[in-house]
Amino acid sequence: MDITNIATPDFVEVDAGKRLGKIRSIFDREKPRGIIVTEDGAYAGVIGEKQLVRSRMEDDTKASAVMTSAPRLDRHEDVREAARMLVEGDTKIAPVYEGEKLYGIVTGDDILEAVLESLDAITVEDIYTEDVVSVGEKAHVGQAINRLREHGVSRLPVVDERGDLEGILTTHDIIDFVVRDDRRQGRGDRRGDLDRMLDLPVYDLMSAPVITAQPGELVRDVVSRMFESEISGLVVTPTDTENEVSGIVTKTDVLRALTFTEEQQMDVQITNIDLLEALTREDIVADITSVVDKYQKMQVHHAHVRFHEHKEKLRGTPLIQCQIRLRTSHGQLAGSGEGYGSEHAFHVALDKLERNVLEKKGVNADEKYRGQLVRKLGDL
Template sequence: MDIAEIATSDFIEVDTGERLAKVRSIFERKNPRGIIVTDDGEYAGVIGKRQLVQSHVNDDMKAESMLVSAPNVERTDDVREVARVLVEGGTKIAPVFEAGDLWGIVTTNEILDAVLENLDAIDVEDIYTESVITVEEDTHIGQAINLLREHSISRVPVLNEDGNLSGMTTTHDIVDIVVRDVDKATTGDRAGDIERILDIPVYDVMSSPVSTTTLAESVKTAVERMLENDFNGLVVTPEDNDSEVVGILTKTDVLRALTYTEEEHMDVQITNINLLDTIVREDIRTDIEEVVDKYQDMQVRHSHVRFHEHKEKLRGTPLIQCQIRLRTTEGQIAGSGEGYGAEQAFNVALDKLERNVLELKNVRSDEEYRGQLLRKLAQL
């Protein structure tokens, strides 16, 4: 399927010189997936809602100060390849070009809606994210913002004092309250108002009750619920307990599943691939395969490597966080680490991944030994 069948020429556009106050108001009134930014009519980048969740953004700043590059796609590109570049670019919107000219946009929603019928073949258990970042009801909005930034996520489940699912806080919830409250204030009052907002507990802004899914539900049914309710993710709970958090399913997880391949070598997907410096995709794939080979009874179904850049730098090289996640026949295995530059960060994360793989191998070996011992004892 070509992206031309689902892309749209109906999009919101602002100039690089537009004030961020207006950009905020557009998100508040029209709730777009993102906004295309142009410079004298030429494509310059995009602004997403997540970027506005920053405590020190001045409304008088220009749109050019916050735009980010998004992967460019052609109207003739295949939908699976577009899904890949959206995931690897860490964005939910991409500009669509025709003969070198900006023609329109494509978003995750349009892609998922187009492939919906095909998603009935897989269950949530096949693609969900097992490791979940959560907050408690009394966590301040400022702390939640830091978590969203640090982990490059757009939502966090909220737990009550008993550790049960209580609600969900998203970038949309936070942007909504920041825009609404700050717009009411005069220029001189805004600094104090923002500080007050950051001290509000997430309980006051979270959405509740939370829409959930289960491991056995089809991905098609889960995605239908997301699209109908404009959710970007669902909390995954056990069949018999909808207050226990066992994972999360996001639209990005579904897009990632669309890119799975049956290639001879392991398929590695990289989010924020533009941060790679002295390391390339082939190096990353080879190094992960070498680690996985140390547990030969385990097969990797899919591997995902995500890089995230921090503001801190050492002699001009940014501090990078790297997370490696493997979906294997033995469950999900992950490793994370930080370093200056993508290669150093990846190596630290790879060391942690290797320890986790070997630990899992030893646990499985111990279980097999105990099983053999119990069978022998039963024969006595």
């Protein structure tokens, strides 16, 4: 299946120097699926609907300040490869070309809607993220923002003192609150208002009750729920309770699942691949393979490597966070770390992953020994 009939010509093309005020007017009038930004007639980037609507930048800001880069897709690209390119580009929208001519755009939602009925072969348990970053309901919004930035995530389950799920806080919740406050109070110097917002308890901004998913549910049903509720992710809770947080499942997780293969070579996906410098995809695959090979019984179904750039720099080299997540025959394993430059960050994360792999090996060995000991004692 390719994206020939999934891509849409429903987009607006604007120059990089176009002011946001004009673009907002065009968007409100024509209501396109997305905006393609060009510079000197050549493709430069994209602006999604949410970026435009939720942007707090002044109307005279140029489009180039809001646009994001996105990979060019061929109109006849395979849907799996298109999903991979969107995930690796860390974007929800991409330009589609027919030869050298710009045809239109495709979004992650377009792809998911097209393959929805085919998602009955996988369950939430197959794809969701177990290592969840949460925040306490009494924490300040400023603390939540720091946590979102630190971990490069867009949503935080909100928990009470017992760790029970109370709500969900997303970057969209925070931006919507700021934008609404802007419209209510005007734009001027509002540093004091923003400071007060950062001191608000998370409880005041979170969404509740939380729409959840269970590990055994079909991904098809969960994606349908996301579309109906106009959200991009769900908190995963155990089947027997909705208070405990087991993980997170997002539309991006589903897009990533579309790229899983059954080939002998490890399937590795890299988000924000443009941050790679000296590293290559082949280097990453080889290094992860050498770590996994230390535990022969483990089969890796899929590996996801995510790079996130911080603003901090050392002699011009940015601080990078790297997260490595493996889906294996022995469950999920992960490692994360930070370093200046992608190569340093990757190897810090790889060292952490190796410790976790060896720890898993040790735990299983201990369990095997305990089983042998119990059988011996039974023979006495």
